[in-house]
Amino acid sequence: xxxxxxxxxxxxxxxxxxxxxxxxxxxxxxxxxxxxxxxxxxxxxxxxxxxxxxxxxxxxxxxxxxxxxxxxxxxxxxxxxxxxxxxxxxxxxxxxxxxxxxxxxxxxxxxxxxxxxxxxxxxxxxxxxxxxxxxxxxxxxxxxxxxxxxxxxxxxxxxxxxxxxxxxxxxxxxxxxxxxxxxxxxxxxxxxxxxxxxxxxxxxxxx
Ligand code: CO
Numbered sequence: 001x002x003x004x005x006x007x008x009x010x011x012x013x014x015x016x017x018x019x020x021x022x023x024x025x026x027x028x029x030x031x032x033x034x035x036x037x038x039x040x041x042x043x044x045x046x047x048x049x050x051x052x053x054x055x056x057x058x059x060x061x062x063x064x065x066x067x068x069x070x071x072x073x074x075x076x077x078x079x080x081x082x083x084x085x086x087x088x089x090x091x092x093x094x095x096x097x098x099x100x101x102x103x104x105x106x107x108x109x110x111x112x113x114x115x116x117x118x119x120x121x122x123x124x125x126x127x128x129x130x131x132x133x134x135x136x137x138x139x140x141x142x143x144x145x146x147x148x149x150x151x152x153x154x155x156x157x158x159x160x161x162x163x164x165x166x167x168x169x170x171x172x173x174x175x176x177x178x179x180x181x182x183x184x185x186x187x188x189x190x191x192x193x194x195x196x197x198x199x200x201x202x203x204x205x206x207x
Contacts, residue, residue, distance in 0.1 A: 033059045036082040038075070038153070039094040040066045040101065045179050047094075050186065059086055065101030065149065066093055067120055068156040076160075083162040089172055091157055094186075095150040096179040102146050121145075124152045147189060150176040154191045161206040167197065168207075 016023045033056065039047050041062045048058065061078040068075055082088045095102075104111060105121035125132060128148045135141040154176045157163050166172035176189040 027055060031056050031059070031086065033057055033082070033086055034089055035059065036061070036079070036086075036088045036091045037094060038062070038066055038068060038078075038092065038157075039179075040064065040096055040099055042096060042099065044181060045094070045096045050179060050184070059088060064114070064117060065099055065105070065121055066095050066153060067101075067117070067149075068093065068153040069117075069120055070156065070159065079157070079160060080162050083166050083172065087166075087170070089170065090175060091163070091172070092175045092177055093150050093153045093157065094177040094179055095146045095153075096181050097143050097146055098181050099146050102149060103142060106142060106145065121149055124149045127152065147176075147178060150178060150189060151191060154193075155196055155200065158193070158197050158200060159204045159206075164197075164206055167193075 013024075020026075035053075035058045037047050037051070037058050038061045039045055041064055047060050047062065048055070051058065059078070059082045061075055063072075063075065068079070070076065079091075083091070101118065102121055104114065105118040105125065111118060125145060128145075132141050132145060132148070135144055154174045157174050163172060163174065174191065174193050176191040178187040178189060179185075180187055
C-alpha cells in the first residue's frame, strides 16, 4: 500500500485522545445526527471534511452520482433508518461538478453492470432534454445536468413515504447542494421543498 493507513490511524487516535481522553468513550454511547447526507462516492468529495462536521453529526450515504433510486435497497434502508429511527431533520443531496457518473451517462457506451445505474441519469436528461440541448457549450451542459440530477434525486426523496410522513410530523426538509470542485465551495440550489411536494402529491402521495 502506498499510504500506511494503520500508522495514520495510530496518530489519529493519539491526537483525539490528547484533545479529549474520553473521546471514544463518548462516541461509543450512540449517535443523534441532525442531517442525512447523500453524496457521490467520488474520492475527491469527502463529505465530513467539506462540511466541517464532527463524527456523530451527519449520517452518510454515498454512491455513484448521488442517486436516490426507489428499488435500491441500500439507499432506501439508509433513508428509512435515518428518517424513522434516527429522526434527522434535514436531508441533503450533494452532487458535484466533474462527476464521472454524470459524464458517463452523457456518453453512448456500454458500461456493463453500470448501465442500469446510469440509466437513471439518462432519464434525468430526457426529462430536461429541451433545456439541456439548448445549452451549446458542452461543459456547461454537463454542469447543468449535474444540477438537474440533484434536483431530481431530491424529488425522488420526496416521493417516499418516510419523507412525506416526517415532513407532516416534524417539518423535515430536503436540500439540494452542489460541491464546486474547482473552488471547494458548496452551492445551495435552493430547492423549494414545500412547492415540489405540493406539485407531485397528486400522483405520489403515500399517506
Ligand atoms: Co461523482
